[in-house]
Amino acid sequence: MSELARWLAAAVVLAAVPFFLGEYHNDVYRKMLLWVALALGYNFLFGISGQVAFSHFAFYGIGAYSIVILLFQVGLPLPVAILAGVALCALLALAVAIPSTRLEGFYLALATLAFAQLFVVVLNEGGRVTGGTGGLMDYRLPEIFGVRITGPWYTTVIVAVLLGTYAILARLDRSWFGRACRAIRDNPEAAAAMGVNVARTKVIAFTVTSVLAGLAGMAYAFVDNTVNPPIFGLENAFLLLFMVIVGGSGRPAGAVIGAVLLYLLPFVLSPLIGHHHALVFGLLLVGAMLVQPRGLIGVYDALRRRAA
Amino acid sequence: MQDFLELAVSASASGCVYGLVALAYLLMIRPTAIINFAVGEWAMVGAFGGFLLLTRAEWPYPVGMAAVLLAMLAVGWATERIAVRPLVERGAPLLAPILALLGMLVVFRESISLAFGPDPHPVPYPFGFGRLELGPLAGSYQSFFIIATTLVVFAGVWLFFERTVAGKAFEAVAINRRAAALMGINLARVTALSFAGGGAAAGLAGLLVSPNISAHYLMGVPLAIQGFTALVIGGVGRVEGALLGGLVLAFAEQLTVRYAPVPAGYAQGVPLVLLMLFLLVRPTGLLRAREARA
Numbered sequence: 001m002s003e004l005a006r007w008l009a010a011a012v013v014l015a016a017v018p019f020f021l022g023e024y025h026n027d028v029y030r031k032m033l034l035w036v037a038l039a040l041g042y043n044f045l046f047g048i049s050g051q052v053a054f055s056h057f058a059f060y061g062i063g064a065y066s067i068v069i070l071l072f073q074v075g076l077p078l079p080v081a082i083l084a085g086v087a088l089c090a091l092l093a094l095a096v097a098i099p100s101t102r103l104e105g106f107y108l109a110l111a112t113l114a115f116a117q118l119f120v121v122v123l124n125e126g127g128r129v130t131g132g133t134g135g136l137m138d139y140r141l142p143e144i145f146g147v148r149i150t151g152p153w154y155t156t157v158i159v160a161v162l163l164g165t166y167a168i169l170a171r172l173d174r175s176w177f178g179r180a181c182r183a184i185r186d187n188p189e190a191a192a193a194m195g196v197n198v199a200r201t202k203v204i205a206f207t208v209t210s211v212l213a214g215l216a217g218m219a220y221a222f223v224d225n226t227v228n229p230p231i232f233g234l235e236n237a238f239l240l241l242f243m244v245i246v247g248g249s250g251r252p253a254g255a256v257i258g259a260v261l262l263y264l265l266p267f268v269l270s271p272l273i274g275h276h277h278a279l280v281f282g283l284l285l286v287g288a289m290l291v292q293p294r295g296l297i298g299v300y301d302a303l304r305r306r307a308a
Numbered sequence: 309m310q311d312f313l314e315l316a317v318s319a320s321a322s323g324c325v326y327g328l329v330a331l332a333y334l335l336m337i338r339p340t341a342i343i344n345f346a347v348g349e350w351a352m353v354g355a356f357g358g359f360l361l362l363t364r365a366e367w368p369y370p371v372g373m374a375a376v377l378l379a380m381l382a383v384g385w386a387t388e389r390i391a392v393r394p395l396v397e398r399g400a401p402l403l404a405p406i407l408a409l410l411g412m413l414v415v416f417r418e419s420i421s422l423a424f425g426p427d428p429h430p431v432p433y434p435f436g437f438g439r440l441e442l443g444p445l446a447g448s449y450q451s452f453f454i455i456a457t458t459l460v461v462f463a464g465v466w467l468f469f470e471r472t473v474a475g476k477a478f479e480a481v482a483i484n485r486r487a488a489a490l491m492g493i494n495l496a497r498v499t500a501l502s503f504a505g506g507g508a509a510a511g512l513a514g515l516l517v518s519p520n521i522s523a524h525y526l527m528g529v530p531l532a533i534q535g536f537t538a539l540v541i542g543g544v545g546r547v548e549g550a551l552l553g554g555l556v557l558a559f560a561e562q563l564t565v566r567y568a569p570v571p572a573g574y575a576q577g578v579p580l581v582l583l584m585l586f587l588l589v590r591p592t593g594l595l596r597a598r599e600a601r602a
Contacts, residue, residue, distance in 0.1 A: 052403065099588045100588070102588075102591075103587060103588075103591070105402065105403060105406075106343045106403065106406050107343075107587055107591070110343070110536060110540075110583065110587065111583070111584055111587045111588070113533070114533070114537075114579075114580040114581075114583040114584045114587075115580075115584065117533065117576075117580050118577050118580045118581065118584075121573065121574065121576050121577045121580070122577075124573055125571050125573040125574055234529060238410070238414070241407075241410070242411075245407060273422075276418050276421065276422050278414055278417075278418045279414070279415060279418035279419065279422065281411075281414060282411045282412065282413070282414030282415035282418060283411070283415060284411075285407070285408070285410065285411030285414070286390070286391055286408050286411035286412060286415065289391075289395065289400075289404055289405075289407055289408035289411065290391075290394055290395070290408065293400065293404060
């Protein structure tokens with residue numbers, strides 16, 4: 001099968017699923033697809049480029065809030081609003097990334113954590129623009145050529161966002177740029193000695209993944225037709241990190257497994273332990289670090305090697 | 309002026325709490341370079357220890373406080389055993405124990421929330437609720453108690469590092485791990501002790517602040533951020549820096565709330581903005597680390 005045919009098959013299968021699901025399961029399904037898209041981007045940022053940033057989920061929120069504000073308060077048409085939202089995410093990402101590339105290891109994590117928390121403070125205090133603690137609601141996706149995309153058809157849009165994210169990241173990963181990112185993650189001095197521009201590569205990786213998170217956030221804004229501050233807090237930023245580590249950082253398949261597993265786990269666990277599924281996430285993370293730092297995909301590799 | 313002096317006492321008390329959390333970070337970062345973001349949860353565990361022993365069991369305050377501190381030494385030591393030592397022994401990259409400790413953060417928080425539920429739990433004041441006036445300075449009993457306790461702790465830690473052989477061993481490990489190991493210093497013991505000490509310092513911070521804000525399972529992360537900001541402001545090199553950083557942060561916060569023309573909610577942003585500014589502009593903090601002496 002050619003490359004293109006495989007992509008089309010994946011798109012058709014993923015987009016066909018919601019037509020066989022009820023409204024509730026469709027909602028679960030498309031939020032899962034958004035988590036997978038986020039985890040893929042975070043895998044590139046954390047797993048492949050080695051940047052421990054807690055801002056990824058904040059950019060998801062920046063995308064979601066900016067599209068709503070640009071459409072319904074500024075009054076831009078949809079395509080212009082999307083472009084303006086992307087530009088805003090890119091500018092903010094550059095503003096964070098250019099000074100932060102000097103920070104090593106976990107200091108970057110804390111600077112981006114401060115940025116993410118500051119975003120939530122601004123959302124809460126933003127008054128009419130951000131809707132304060134209640135967020136923004138009561139809006140609908142504008143009509144495109146007189147058609148309003150709803151229900152399972154909107155899930156198709158999310159499938160397109162997911163596959164687009166995957167295509168861009170897979171392309172980058174297999175290119176010179178992806179190898180430069182891995183080299184910097186493993187040894188920045190050696191990478192610099194090989195002629196890799198360390199600072200520029202880091203900034204580009206941060207900006208590209210943050211913009212992709214922003215795009216996913218724009219798609220999210222019309223899933224529930226409401227955006228509010230608690231969703232974009234630290235909880236979910238941590239969850240994203242846990243997904244990538246538990247699945248297996250540095251491998252797209254690991255990110256997909258981690259995202260699907262940790263997203264669906266609470267649905268399975270809630271009859272057993274109520275709202276305390278985060279306890280299981282914490283135990284999974286500690287267990288992964290201690291037993292198999294390459295995550296579930298590493299476990300799978302080890303099993304297959306033993307079978308062979 | 310009266311207004312400002314009143315604010316100075318309460319800001320100094322919050323600054324001392326931030327300073328203790330920063331001290332907890334510093335005790336672990338200096339010898340191991342590990343940033344343990346779970347210190348906020350340790351503070352929370354200390355606060356819940358206070359609730360259990362002082363509120364529920366009604367132990368006398370000094371006994372309960374000593375028991376909480378001992379328990380926190382054990383919690384710090386156990387955390388190191390579970391989440392740090394296996395990774396260090398395996399020679400894992402520095403990030404591995406930091407991430408494992410993030411997992412421990414969630415484990416601590418969810419265990420407490422599972423055991424005590426989501427409501428805040430009261431912790432008593434050691435000297436009751438009252439107001440003390442010392443010349444022009446006036447504030448609550450608790451403010452003065454926090455300041456006095458913190459000064460004693462910092463004086464003790466300073467003496468430990470400057471005057472004892474064990475403290476010199478800590479410094480030696482901080483300056484050069486490899487050379488210190490070659491000189492016969494037991495790295496594993498220094499690491500275990502630094503985590504135990506970090507647990508006690510963070511637990512004390514939680515216990516001291518808990519009468520004012522109540523023990524609550526979500527109190528950890530804000531304290532962890534404020535403590536880390538204090539550490540970055542003061543610089544990781546010197547013990548005094550942690551206290552100085554805490555005081556600078558607390559004054560910045562309270563002066564913003566009182567005098568700056570911004571909505572009160574933005575005061576939560578003060579530590580965040582200071583953290584980013586210091587990380588980016590002056591990552592060594594206000595106090596420079598002392599050079600190794602020949």
